[in-house]
Amino acid sequence: MGADPREVFVESLQKWFDVRARYLQWTDGRLAQMLIATDITARLRAEEQAAMQAEKAQVTSRLVTMGEMASSVAHELNQPLTAIVNYCNGMVSRVTTDSIARDDLVAALKKTSRQAERAGQIIHRIRSFVRRSEPQRQAAEARQIVDDAVDLAGIELRRRNVSIHTYVAQRLPLLMVDPILIEQVILNLLKNAAEAIDTAGLPASRRHIELRVVPRHTPEDGGTIEFSVTDMGPGLKEEVIARLYEAFFSTKAEGLGIGLSLCRTIVESHRGRMRAQNLYNGEVVVGCRFSFSLPVELRERSEVTTPGALAELPAATTPETGPMP
Amino acid sequence: MSLIPKKGTVYVVDDDEAVRDSLQWLLEGKDYRVKCFDSSESFLSRFDPREVACLIADIRMEGMSGLELQDRLLERKSPLPVVFITGHGDVPMAVTTMKKGAMDFIEKPFKEEELLGLVERMLEQARTAFSQHQEQASRDALLSRLTTREAQVLERIVAGRLNKQIADDLGISIKTVEAHRANIMEKLNANTVADLLKIALGAQKQA
Numbered sequence: 001m002g003a004d005p006r007e008v009f010v011e012s013l014q015k016w017f018d019v020r021a022r023y024l025q026w027t028d029g030r031l032a033q034m035l036i037a038t039d040i041t042a043r044l045r046a047e048e049q050a051a052m053q054a055e056k057a058q059v060t061s062r063l064v065t066m067g068e069m070a071s072s073v074a075h076e077l078n079q080p081l082t083a084i085v086n087y088c089n090g091m092v093s094r095v096t097t098d099s100i101a102r103d104d105l106v107a108a109l110k111k112t113s114r115q116a117e118r119a120g121q122i123i124h125r126i127r128s129f130v131r132r133s134e135p136q137r138q139a140a141e142a143r144q145i146v147d148d149a150v151d152l153a154g155i156e157l158r159r160r161n162v163s164i165h166t167y168v169a170q171r172l173p174l175l176m177v178d179p180i181l182i183e184q185v186i187l188n189l190l191k192n193a194a195e196a197i198d199t200a201g202l203p204a205s206r207r208h209i210e211l212r213v214v215p216r217h218t219p220e221d222g223g224t225i226e227f228s229v230t231d232m233g234p235g236l237k238e239e240v241i242a243r244l245y246e247a248f249f250s251t252k253a254e255g256l257g258i259g260l261s262l263c264r265t266i267v268e269s270h271r272g273r274m275r276a277q278n279l280y281n282g283e284v285v286v287g288c289r290f291s292f293s294l295p296v297e298l299r300e301r302s303e304v305t306t307p308g309a310l311a312e313l314p315a316a317t318t319p320e321t322g323p324m325p
Numbered sequence: 326m327s328l329i330p331k332k333g334t335v336y337v338v339d340d341d342e343a344v345r346d347s348l349q350w351l352l353e354g355k356d357y358r359v360k361c362f363d364s365s366e367s368f369l370s371r372f373d374p375r376e377v378a379c380l381i382a383d384i385r386m387e388g389m390s391g392l393e394l395q396d397r398l399l400e401r402k403s404p405l406p407v408v409f410i411t412g413h414g415d416v417p418m419a420v421t422t423m424k425k426g427a428m429d430f431i432e433k434p435f436k437e438e439e440l441l442g443l444v445e446r447m448l449e450q451a452r453t454a455f456s457q458h459q460e461q462a463s464r465d466a467l468l469s470r471l472t473t474r475e476a477q478v479l480e481r482i483v484a485g486r487l488n489k490q491i492a493d494d495l496g497i498s499i500k501t502v503e504a505h506r507a508n509i510m511e512k513l514n515a516n517t518v519a520d521l522l523k524i525a526l527g528a529q530k531q532a
Contacts, residue, residue: 071414078412079341082434086347089437090354108350115343 007040015041073126080115080122087112137270140179142213142225143168148179149186150211156191160198161207164190168213172225173296177270182294185263186211186227189290192259193231196288206232221273221295228291235278235285244276267292331358333448334378338368338394339410340386344433348381355441365389369397372405377455379447380407384415384422384430395422404454406447410435464527470512478505482518483525 005020017037026032091108094100100108146168157164175182193209210230217223236244244260267274274292278285335357339345342363349359362368365382366389372378380398384391391409398405409430411419419430428450429443471479474495481491488506492499515521 075412078433079344083341083343083347085434085437086344086351090347090351093351093354111343111346115347118343 007044008037015039016044073122076122077119080119083115084112084119087115136178137176138179139174140177140182142172142175142227145175145177145179145183146186146211146213146227149183149190152183152187153190153194157194157209160194161204162194162197162209163207164209164211166211166213169215172213172215173223175225175294175296177294181266182270185266185292186229188259188263189229192290193229193233193288196233197231200234202233208232215296216293221293223296224272224293225296226291226293228289230279230287230289232287235288236276241276241278263292267294271295332356333444333451334358334360334376335444335448336368336372336378336380336382336405337361338363338365338380338382338386338391340364340383340388344383344410348435351437351440352444357444365391365394365397369394374401374403374405377448377451378405379444379451380405381444382407382409384409384411384418392418392422395425395427399425404451406450408443408447461527464524467513467524471509475505475509475512478502479509479521479525482506482509483522 005018008017008019009015010017016039018040019035019037022034022036023031024034087108091100091105095105146166150164150166153164190209190211197207197209208231212228212230214226215223216226264274272292272294274290276288276290279287279289335352337345337348337359339348340363345361345363349361352359362371365386382391382394395407398407407427409419409422409427411430411432422430428447431439431443477495478491481494486494488499488502492502510516510521513521513524515524
């Protein structure tokens with residue numbers, strides 16, 4: 001008996017149906033099959049959305065965790081390092097006063113090297129974590145990424161009383177990127193700019209961020225899309241610019257200094273570049289701009305259009321259509 | 326094993342085994358007696374408040390944190406000098422502990438000289454507090470030898486009253502006051518009035 005429900009896509013209607021079959025006796029006594037098709041398009045779309053959101057949330061939390069991981073690794077590494085320093089100092093003072101037996105010295109040395117191994121394991125852990133978090137590239141629209149980032153930054157910007165103006169050029173080419181990671185980079189830059197403005201206590205007329213996304217073609221990098229976040233804040237001191245991407249460097253009291261380093265890693269893993277510069281009016285600093293560019297991957301698309309590649313593409317799935325009475 | 330007498334006791338509270346063990350090794354190599362505890366709780370239940378000692382504690386620990394430990398010690402009015410071990414990013418917490426009376430804080434990994442310097446400063450403070458406490462205790466012991474009447478007379482001597490005035494205050498004869506004075510001086514081992522005042526006023530500081 002064909003009672004199992006099937007989900008069927010009807011091309012001509014662009015809809016999904018849940019189809020169930022039942023046998024019954026027709027008025028003339030013959031056996032007939034009745035098919036009941038229910039339009040489930042809306043339900044499936046909703047489920048798809050939910051799945052995407054969940055996926056997105058998981059990826060976002062993966063990123064937050066990466067940052068937290070980096071700082072917890074710093075803390076964890078400190079333990080064996082501290083022990084190593086203590087053991088070594090203890091050995092130095094005992095050896096110089098000739099007050100330690102050989103066996104005790106060996107025991108201390110063994111303890112020291114065990115701590116060094118412990119440190120190695122901690123490093124190993126972060127490496128395997130990072131490997132699992134490799135960027136998942138897909139074709140993405142810069143506008144969408146920017147909209148999502150600005151959305152996420154909204155709360156922070158309002159809290160700090162900072163306004164934002166966004167300009168995204170028309171008809172930008174598609175990017176082959178991990179949109180969540182790029183979103184995080186933009187978010188980080190926006191938050192930094194807002195914090196700089198707020199901390200500097202700027203007057204209302206200067207509590208403003210400009211986010212621009214424009215195409216750029218340079219001889220070195222070819223075709224790129226450039227994202228820039230500009231503020232009218234006090235800018236960066238020279239010595240800070242030099243150390244900007246140093247892991248764990250931070251000018252903030254509570255800062256752990258992993259944000260920009262992580263951002264640069266993300267941008268560079270997409271074969272992009274990041275830079276920071278003060279903006280000047282003559283001699284006076286009038287603002288700061290953080291920008292990064294991502295290459296437009298023309299190569300990826302051409303890979304698909306080579307003749308050999310076409311032949312390998314899986315055959316388009318044909319929608320099942322049950323016989324309709 | 327060295328026969329040099331120990332320079333004092335250092336308590337170490339840290340939940341990381343390697344940090345505890347290595348710190349003990351380091352300090353024992355410099356002739357300190359070291360007692361380690363893996364948690365604030367175990368330390369609080371077993372430390373001897375009468376010893377000349379100091380405390381090095383990690384600021385971040387599972388269970389009772391370093392900050393809470395400090396609060397507990399303050400509740401007990403413990404004069405135990407304390408230095409906190411901090412890691413990256415703990416400076417705001419460390420500042421709080423110093424405002425509450427911690428002697429200092431030191432960041433991991435330690436610079437040996439800095440650590441030893443802090444231990445010495447803490448023990449110096451502990452020794453001073455200890456000897457002050459001893460003096461106080463012996464003063465209290467002496468004063469407890471006096472009878473009620475003698476205590477009343479002493480109070481007035483310290484207030485600067487003349488014998489005649491004391492006699493009038495208490496309704497006794499001058500001769501009796503003089504006799505009491507002599508007894509008081511003997512009981513308190515005082516040769517001069519100045520000695521008397523030191524004992525009496527030292528005791529008043531406590532009250």
